Amino acid sequence: MELREYQKEALMRIKDALSSGRKAPLLVLPTGAGKTVVFTELSKYLINQDKRVLILVHRRELVKQACQKLDEMNTKYGVIAPSYPSTNNSLQVASVYTLSRRMHNLKFIPDYIIFDEAHHVAAKTWIDVVNKYKKAKRIGVTATPIRLDGKSLKDYFDVLINGPDVIDLVSKGYLCKHKVYASPHKLDFSNFKLKRNDYLKKDIANLVKNKVITGNAVSHYKKYLLNKPTVVFCVDIPHAKTILERFLSEGIKAALLTGDTLQNERDKILDDLKNKIIHVVVSIDVISEGTDLPCVEGAILLRPTNSESLYRQQVGRILRPRENKTAIVLDHVNNTITHGFVDERREWKLEEEIPYGPKRKNPLVRTCQQCNHVFKFGKSCPECGFKLSKKELIEVEGELKELKKEEIKSNESQPSFIKANYKESIYSPSSFYKDCLKSLRSLNKKYNCSFNNSHNLCKYKIGDNLQFYRGQNKPTTGILLGSIDKGTEPEYKVLKLLPPIPTKFKKQGFKNYWFPDLMKEAIDFYEIDAIQLENYLDLAKYNKKDPFMRHASIKHFIDCLTKYKEQLKFYYNQKGDLKSQSFSDFWFSNNQGIYTYLINEKNNTFMRFYFYESITKIKTYIRDLHLGYNLILLTDKGIEVRQMNIKLLHEKRQRELIRNIYTKKQNSIDDFINIARNGYFKVGYNQDWVYKNFTAKKIINRLKKELSVENQIPSFFKS
Secondary structure: OOHHHHHHHHHHHHHHHHOOOOOEEEEOOOOOOOOOHHHHHHHHHHHHHOEEEEEEOOHHHHHHHHHHHHHHHHOOOEEOOOOOOOOOOOOOEEEHHHHHHHHOOOOOOOOOOOEEEEHHHHOHHHHHHHHHHHHHHEEEEOOOOOOOOOOOOOOOOEEEEEOOOOOHHHHHHOOOEEEEEOOOOOOOOOOOEEOEEEEEEEHHHHHHHHHHHOOOOOHHHHHHHHOOEEEEEOOHHHHHHHHHHHHHOOOEEEEEEEEOOOOOOOOHHHHHOOOOOOOEEEEOOOOOOOOOOOOOOEEEOOOOOHHHHHHHHHOOOOOOOOOOOEEEEEEOOOOOHHHOOOOOOOOOOOOOOOOOOOOOOOOOOOOOOOOEEEEEEEEEEOOOOEEEOOHHOOOOOOEEEOOOOHHHHEEEEHHHHHHHHHHHHHOOOOOHHHHHHHHHHHHHHHHHHOOOOOOOOOOOOOOEEEEEEOOOOOEEEEEEEEEEEEEEEEEEEEEEOOOOOHHHHHHHHEEEOOOOOOOOOOHHHHHHHOEEEEEEEEOOOOOOOOOOHHHHHHHHHHHHHEOOOOHHHHHHHOOOOOOOOOOOOOOOOEEOEEEEEEEOOOOOEEEEEHHHOEEEEEEEEEEEEEOOOOOOEEEOOEEEEEEEEOOOOOOHHHHHHHHHHHHHHOOOOOHHHHHHHHOOOOOOOOOHHHHHHHHHHHHHHHHHHHHHOOOOOOOHHOO
């Protein structure tokens, strides 16, 4: 087998890494670049060096694919997977799930493990294999070195080898060109919950039911891909079945492919697609990895995803070249706008972490339905001035428009543009900066503020991004600059004591409160609060399964009491029900005041007694209670003071990245731009975040510089 030049170079760089002492190199090659060719050639080289090699894959298709390449190379091997006999070959191709069940009984101990689709290595089953063969050197290959949880792969590999980009392979004819037609509708996933850094299927399943989101997949297939082999990526089985029915009802030959489809049926469906017996395969995630389909010319994306890895795997399926082929992507869910074109240059880093959270809340561009111009998100087109009404924004049948790379990748996402545009922001004028310092001076003179992290603010730190509300449903963000100690106030405990029974009532025979063992003169109300009625039950008689609140069980409950039966019978006869479970509920109120009952024990009669105005109150000092802090924030209005009922904006990992910037001496805007670009929102759409943090950093640096060692107060406040 003749290797391509970039494959030879990749193979050489892996060998060089191993010979230089690296124990776990990771090779990144785009989908369709021939990763299987590279690692099977590497495995042949290693076994010729008398090494034992294990090729580890996670799909049945990948087992089959690796075996086919080894057969073409006339290399002997064994297979550890269902339906394959055991062999003693020094090269084994293993399904990770089968190996994890059998490895404790296997005599085969590898010197090298080659991980196909190595971004899965953090999964438990893969880790079990790694832990079993700790002495083996690891070699990973993947198109997308991104874990779904956003963490880097540096715990599993020690060097990353970047292969060519997609655009390089397209220019040499190893992959084909592609066009993208995307929905003009804005999608907002900001409220979607995440699991392993991707949207929950139940959330996106509800979203794609809306025709505003998905458009008419069948009509657009007819327009752009009619009779061309196409794969449709859906959310779940109910969604896939619905889409399949739409294609079949329009007379388009289609089939459904899911994880539950039997292997022989799956092979037949893909063969039928290749031979054009059918034209459309409706799938979920089955064709995302390890499926080599040069015949497929189109992909219809109906599954929104926050995972760049999943998106690249899906689109990569259709980039295998054929003569005169230009692949077509019909993106109904804005995945291209979220993650970018798959042939954009991407410099992967082993130590880089993808921040957890929705990658971008909204698309950067909108497609004008009048002139087809692609422009930055807004309510009117800058090209023709066409304004979109609310009704047009939710139009059901929206035409997909072709996205041009040069249009979506505008200068507005470039650091140079962002830095230049800072001059036009509200934060740039020197007057804004001076007004902020003036406000801080005034606050400190009045309250003696703290502008460092010495205060006890728990999870908050100087420089944190916080969210609060100006009025109802008007969220606003601010940067924490300092705090105001609200001081302390005495905390008291107030005892409320039952008053003495008036003499006139005692003369009538009402000498005690009802429940006389509990409710006595001068007893504190709170003592009665803690006493439960159930403490006085004869548990041998009481049937707990008998519901306490039902009318039929009240008599049963009273009969099981060891004390106070007569008093509760009186209450039951008066009220007709019994809802209380503690004695504290046995005083009542009406328009005359609060009352309870007095009891005449001689004839077991009761009398209402209004007592609240005559109770005795005793106020006892406990301690000095700290009232907390008010927070000083930089916002778009300058300096604002807010109470602590606000929340941190970012997830822990991204918050740590932001905090590290604030601890640096310099206040370069590039640091904040990099956070934003690598974070889960797009810079062009959130320049305000960059500018606000950059200005806050300038103010914080000024405070640190001016901080007086003597009294921890900035010296410029003294002027």
